[in-house]
Amino acid sequence: MITTAMRTRASIVPLLLALGCPQDGGTASEGGPGTSDGTSAGTDTTVPTTSAGTSSSGPDDPTGDTGDTGDTGEPPGEPSGNDLDQNALFTCRDQPALPPADLRLLDRYEWTRNVGSWLSSDLANNPLYPRPEHRYSTYSDDEALDPSVLGLYLDSVGGAADSWTIGKWDGGRLRTVHEDPECQCFLYDAAPTSECVRYFVRRYLEFGALFRPASEAQFDALLAFTEGVLAGAxxxxxxxxxxxxxGAAAWMSTGALHRPELGAGEPDEHGRLQLGDWELANAIAYALTRTPAGVPSVNRSYNAGFSKGDVDGDLGSILDAARDGTIKDPEVVAKLVEEHIGGIDEAxxxxxxxxxDERYWETHSExxxxxxxxxxxREWLDYGELAAQTPKVEVAATSAWSGYAVENSYQNQIVGFYGYESTLDYQLDDMIARILDTDQDVFANLLTSRMFYTPATxxxxENETSIWKSTAEANRVYNVSGITPQTREGRWIELPxxxxxxxxxxxxxxxxxALSFENDPNLVHRGKWIREELLCQNVPDLPITVDAKLSEASKSQSARQRMSEQIDADPYCAGCHALMNPLGYPFEIYNHAGFVRVEDHGGPPDGTSNLVGMPSPELDGPVTSAIDFSQRLANSRYAKRCxxxxxxxxxxxxxxxxxxxxxxxxxxKAYDDSGGSFTEMLIALFNSDSFQTRVPD
Incomplete structure (x- = not known):
């Protein structure tokens, strides 16, 4: 039996020699996606299977090892990240930014969205996972479509154009296709004209795969391939x-699988190239939305109310700025960020x-x-994968609550199986979104706000629904004792x-x-995160000779007792744990699931800690709880800089x-001068040389 993947392999091989990524970064002097005259100079390359770095492997380098030193922009051996002295990092000595040029391989979300699909589709199960060792999914260093990934990708790519074939009244249809009258002839005519075929091929190439002007070589290759397929069908x-x-042929090209950040034009005095208009536009678009300008506008159902964007796709204002070159204007960049960063939307x-579906959307905040x-x-605070963790045991232990309904209601907020209330991670999303909408003193408000978006109950x-044991007490994890109404206003609660x-x-x-049990060493995990992600300092790796376990004999004690007796008192362990444990102790007023404790193994909850040797003097001293500690962090310039x-x-x-x-x-400066605006901070970044220039390899 011939499978879809086998047909895909057989049909695309001749095309791979012609379709690729323009070496000048895909920029064009005029035109853009949807135009017939958008050109891009340079040669084309085939899909790289070993490296997505800043240079392609040559014939003398069959391994694909480019000698790339990484994505730090520094010569080999130079420190980056948490190894840097933070005070020195915030002192401008007129050193030029030296970001490296790169071809960034799409990740699985970006690919899914770019082909016009959504998270619950089969196409979301493509193999383009970001590297797990990267701190953030946006990192590109060593991302590659190697042979093992390529084999899995071939099983997905056959469906890349599924959404371009869906009927105009079906769920998942694309406005990009079915509301463009010039596409109709290719979809429905038995013998489409040459002009019709040419239009559809360019439309797909520029609004379904590349999201920037195609070179004539790219267009001609895909056109010839399409005409050959049409002749046989x-x-x-x-x-x-x-x-x-x-679609499968287009999505086997380097140009579709990677977004270029190579730069264009003549190098400046530091050897840097400015990103081209389309490179910069898509760098901003991907940074804000994880999608390119012009990404297909999708209808999830025949109801037009589900639609986003228009016939030319989403992010139309970024698309326009790339076309007319105004994307290089700092004021235009500012307006684009302000337009697309977030806000209020009842729908x-x-x-x-x-x-x-829309019933679920209505339970989220505005x-x-x-x-x-x-x-x-989600990635910085590291709460986005809560549902993937090992389930927690006795989630209400040491709190004021107990019973099956409390336990089940909490677990349902992790997986979200029953009802339409949002899960805990989405509830934190909504809390953060409200803080960003106010956009003043954002860092401090992130650490001190008492307005929480809670689930309705x-x-x-009981007697109102058959699933009451899995939903009726979902608000208990917030220590809310009453019944929360099913309104957005009612779900917002200012907690004590x-x-x-x-x-x-x-x-x-x-x-x-936190781990599975309430008296596990959860304080170590919380303290480690604060040390590394809120203080930007490193914690040494656990020595391979150390068995990092607490004794079974102590499992009746509180976590504080277990840690202080077994770890803090052990000179061999205490050195590293002194970096974590004092930062985690304040959070012992909560259990492993985040319930407020009312007791802790026969004694009152204890969140006290004495912070010494902190990276900045304002952080030293005793704290009484996580609330006290959060306020101290909120007032710290050092933590804000991290x-x-x-x-x-x-x-x-x-x-x-x-x-x-x-x-x-x-x-x-942008943040401080604006009264603590996250938006202004991003605008300053997007207008900087660190974002807009590249050093070619």
């Missing part, structure tokens, strides 16, 4: 199969691509963040000042940084180096 009934083969169409912004906070009581303050006291963050460094890493897609010092100073 001339009837309308076979047109969907023709489109699928066209919550940003959730269009989540695996649910505040939204662009997908890239949301992913930054009204309508889920002695119980919660900011994202580090949210059940999603607390649960994500937050800015994390922001740089995600949105620039690499570790910072000392050559980025002037950019870091500009980011801090």
């Amino acid at each position: 001339p009837d309308v009934e076979s047109r969907p199969a023709v489109i699928k083969r066209l 919550r169409l940003d959730l269009l691509f989540e695996p649910h 505040y939204w963040m662009a997908h890239g912004v949301r992913e930054f906070f 009204a309508g889920y009581q 000042q002695n119980e919660r303050a900011g994202v580090l006291t949210h059940p999603a963050w607390l649960g994500a940084h 937050f800015m460094r994390q922001t740089f890493r995600y949105f620039a897609g690499r570790e910072e180096t000392m050559h980025d010092a002037c950019t870091m100073v500009a980011i801090e």
Whole structure:
């Protein structure tokens, strides 16, 4: 039997020699996606199977080892990231930023969205996972479509154009296709004219695969391939199969699988090239939304109310700025960021691509963040994979609550199987989105806000629904004793000042940084995160000779007792644990699932800690709880700067180096001068040399 993957392999091989990524970064002097005269100079390359770095392997280098030193922008041996002295990093000494040129391989979300599909589709199961060792999914160093990944990719690529074949009244149809009258002839005519075929091929290439102007070589190659397929399948009934083969061929090219950040024009005095208009536009678009300008606009159902964007796809204003060259104007960049970063939307169409429907969207708050912004906070705070963790045992232990309904309601907020209330990670998303919408003193508010978006429980009581044991007490994890109404206003609750303050006291963050049992060494995991991600310092790796376990004999004790007796008192362990344990002790007022404790193994909850030897003097001294500790962090310039460094890493897609010092100073100035605006901080980054220039290999 001939499979789809086998047909794909056989049909695309001749095309691989012609379709690829323009070596000048895909820029063009005029035109753009959807135009017939957009050109791009340079030769084309085939799909790289071993390296997605800044240079292609030559005939004398069959291994694909380019000698690339990484994505730090520094010569070999130069420090980056948490190895840097933070005070020096925020001192501009007029060193030029030296970001490396790169071809960034798409990740699985970007690929899924670019082919016009959504998270619950089969296409979301493609093999383009980001490297797990990368701090952020946006990093590109050593990302590659190696032979093992390529084999799995061939099983997915046959469906890349599925959404371009869906009928105009079906769910999942693309406005990009079915609301473009010039596409109709290719979809429905038995014998489409040459002009019709040429239009559809260019339309697919530029609005379905490349998302930038295609070179004539790229266009001619795909056109010749399509004409050959059409000749063997001339009837309308076979047109969907023709489109699928066209799409598979396009999506086997380097140009579709990678987004170039190579630079164009003449190098400046530091050897840097400016990103081309399309490179810069898509760098900004991907940073904010994880999608390119012009990504297909999808309808999840025949109901037009589910649609986003228009016939030319989403992010039309970024598309226009790339076409007319205004993307290089700092004021235009500022307006684009302000337009697309987030805001208030009662319909919550940003959730269009989540695996649910409009009933589910209505349970979220009215505040939204662009997908890239949301992913930054999920990856930095590391709460986005809460559902993938080993389930927690006795989740309400040591709290004021007990019973099957409490336990089941909590677990349902992890997996979200029953009802339409959002899960804990989405509830934290909504809390953050509200803080970003206010956009003042964002860092401090992230750590001190008491406004939490909680699940509704009204309508889920006993005798009102058959699933009440899995939903009726979902708000108990927030220590809310009453019934929360099914309104957005009712779900927003200001929690008591002695119980919660900011994202580090949210059940999603607390649960994500804890193990299965309430007296596990959860304080170590929470303290380690704070040391590395909020103080930008390194914690040494665990020696392979150490068996990092607490004794079975102590399992009746509290976590504080177990750690202080077995770890803090052990000179061999105490050196490293002194970097983590004091930062984790304040969070012992919560259990492993994030419930507020009312007792802790026969004694009162104890969140006290004495912080000594901290990286900045304002952080030293005793604290009484996680709330007290969060306030101290919120008031710390040192911690705020670490937050800015994390922001740089995600949105620039690499570790910072000392050559980025002037950019870091500009980011801090933009934030401080604006009263703590996250938006202004991103605008300063996107307009910086660290973001807009590249050093060719």
